[in-house]
Amino acid sequence: MRTRGGLSVRVEPRALAVCVLLLALILAAAVVLIGSGDFPVAPADVVATLLGDGTPVQEFVVRDLRLPRALVAVLVGAGLAIGGAVFQTITRNPLGSPDMLGISQGSIVGALGVIVLFQGDATAVAAGGLVGGVLTGAAVYLFAYKRGVHGFRLVLIGIGAAAMLTAVIHYLITKANLVDATRAVVWMTGSLEGRDWTQFWPLLAVSAVLVPVVLAYGRPLRMLEMGDDAAYALGVRVERVRMVLLVSAVLLVASATAAAGPIVFVALSAPQLARRLTRSPGPNLAASALMGAAVLLVADLVATNAFGERRLPVGVVTGVVGGAYLLWLLVSERRAGRI
Numbered sequence: 001m002r003t004r005g006g007l008s009v010r011v012e013p014r015a016l017a018v019c020v021l022l023l024a025l026i027l028a029a030a031v032v033l034i035g036s037g038d039f040p041v042a043p044a045d046v047v048a049t050l051l052g053d054g055t056p057v058q059e060f061v062v063r064d065l066r067l068p069r070a071l072v073a074v075l076v077g078a079g080l081a082i083g084g085a086v087f088q089t090i091t092r093n094p095l096g097s098p099d100m101l102g103i104s105q106g107s108i109v110g111a112l113g114v115i116v117l118f119q120g121d122a123t124a125v126a127a128g129g130l131v132g133g134v135l136t137g138a139a140v141y142l143f144a145y146k147r148g149v150h151g152f153r154l155v156l157i158g159i160g161a162a163a164m165l166t167a168v169i170h171y172l173i174t175k176a177n178l179v180d181a182t183r184a185v186v187w188m189t190g191s192l193e194g195r196d197w198t199q200f201w202p203l204l205a206v207s208a209v210l211v212p213v214v215l216a217y218g219r220p221l222r223m224l225e226m227g228d229d230a231a232y233a234l235g236v237r238v239e240r241v242r243m244v245l246l247v248s249a250v251l252l253v254a255s256a257t258a259a260a261g262p263i264v265f266v267a268l269s270a271p272q273l274a275r276r277l278t279r280s281p282g283p284n285l286a287a288s289a290l291m292g293a294a295v296l297l298v299a300d301l302v303a304t305n306a307f308g309e310r311r312l313p314v315g316v317v318t319g320v321v322g323g324a325y326l327l328w329l330l331v332s333e334r335r336a337g338r339i
Contacts, residue, residue, distance in 0.1 A: 015278040015287055022290035026074065029297040033073075034066040036304050065196075072195040073300055073314075074293040075203045076256040077266055081274075081292025082214055082285055083253035084267030086245050089225050089283040091155050094329060097268040098253040101158025104264070105165035106136025107257040112169060112184050116176040125187065126199070126258040133254025136161060141246060190263035190315025192300050199259045206255040210248045215285055217245055222282035263315045265322020266292050272329065 035041040039061050041049070048054055049062040084097040098104050110132020114120040120128065144157040169188075173181055214221075220241045223231040231238050253267065270292035274284045277291075296314065299321065303312040 012278065012280050015280050015284065018274070018277045019287050019290055022287065022294050025294045026290065026297060029294065029301055030070045030074070033070050033297060033301045033304065034062055036301065037061075037066065068196045068200045069192050069300075070297065072200050072203060072259060073192050073296045075200070075207050076192075076260045076263065077270070077292035077294070077296030078211070078289040079203070079207060079252040079256035079292075080263065080267040080296075081270035081288040082211065083249040083256075084292075085271035085274075085283045085285055085288040086214060086221065086249035087267070088271055089221055090242060090245065091152070092225060092227075093152075093155055094272055095268070096155055096158075098249075099262075099264050099268055100162065101155065102136050102140055102161030102165055103133050103158075103250055103253050104257060104262045104267075105162045105169065107133035107254055108188055108262050109165050109168050109172070110135070111187055111258070111261075112172045112176075115184050115187065116172045116180050119180065123198075129258035129261075130254045133257055134250060136165065137246065137250030137254070141243075186313075187261050189313040190261035190318070191313035192260055193311070193313065195260065203255055203259045206251065210252050211289070214245060214248050214252075217241055218283065218285050221245055221285075225282060261313075261315060263296065264319050265326065266295055266318055269322050269325045270295050272325075 031043045031046050035043055035046045039057075041058060041062060045054060045058060046062055049058045050067070054062060080098070083103075087096045087098060087101060088094055090096070107129040111125045111129035113132070114124050114128035118124065140154065140158050140161050143161075144154040146153070173184055176184060220231070220236045223234050223236050224238065224241065231241075256263075271284065271288040273295070274287035274291040278284050278287050280287075296318070299317040300314040303314045303317045
């Protein structure tokens with residue numbers, strides 16, 4: 001435990017080691033991903049180019065075309081993972097993630113509404129996804145509120161909202177013409193293809209504001225996991241903390257979805273994987289963020305290189321792997337008697 005002024009920070013050696021290893025994996029995966037493509041660049045040349053010692057062609061390919069994609073992957077993965085960690089801690093349920101609680105579906109409805117009804121450009125679609133996710137989060141919170149927000153009630157309301165919004169998604173696709181329907185399906189898959197600095201800078205600004213807010217509430221969030229009564233007894237202003245964290249998590253998830261589409265299961269699996277690796281109680285926010293970034297980078301690397309010239313959207317890879325993880329998690333929870 002290290003204390004500086006009024007701020008106390010507890011450092012778990014195992015958690016710190018896991019974070020260092022995940023950071024090394026992120027850097028290695030990013031270098032390999034940046035070097036992959038129709039114009040391959042060796043890892044050593046990627047590093048040299050990033051340090052300003054590359055050829056003009058390498059400068060263009062690495063810095064202008066591929067670096068922003070890797071950075072967007074890092075921010076999207078970290079944002080989804082932090083949002084998932086917050087939702088799972090507040091609901092005290094390993095299945096409590098934006099994919100299950102309607103936030104992702106709300107973003108999809110917002111984006112598809114812009115595509116199908118207004119034929120909006122990429123910026124308008126991203127804005128629609130952000131607004132849809134935020135409005136859905138606000139609606140789920142309001143419907144779940146009754147002298148406070150109980151985690152179980154939040155999950156039930158979220159599942160109901162997700163089902164209703166899924167029906168709206170299908171309706172919008174049936175109303176679209178062939179071009180708009182194709183565009184909508186491509187966006188719904190979730191992809192990092194074509195992501196550039198125009199997606200990175202707004203996402204960085206949102207993350208720079210919201211991630212420190214969530215980290216600052218890490219200690220009260222850990223107390224919330226013990227239940228409202230225990231948190232009250234320890235001096236936590238439960239409803240205020242819960243509202244700040246939920247608003248921050250919804251904005252992070254909605255922003256990530258707006259930037260890259262609904263990349264499924266990262267928010268569900270990354271916090272659980274981080275907790276299992278660190279073996280530490282609590283939300284493990286830093287480890288979750290690094291795990292989310294690593295998972296998305298590795299998934300994009302697989303989607304780009306594992307199928308030859310036929311590149312897959314990263315959402316396909318995370319969907320397959322995440323679906324298998326979800327089945328394993330359900331079986332584990334059932335064996336433990338928690339579901």
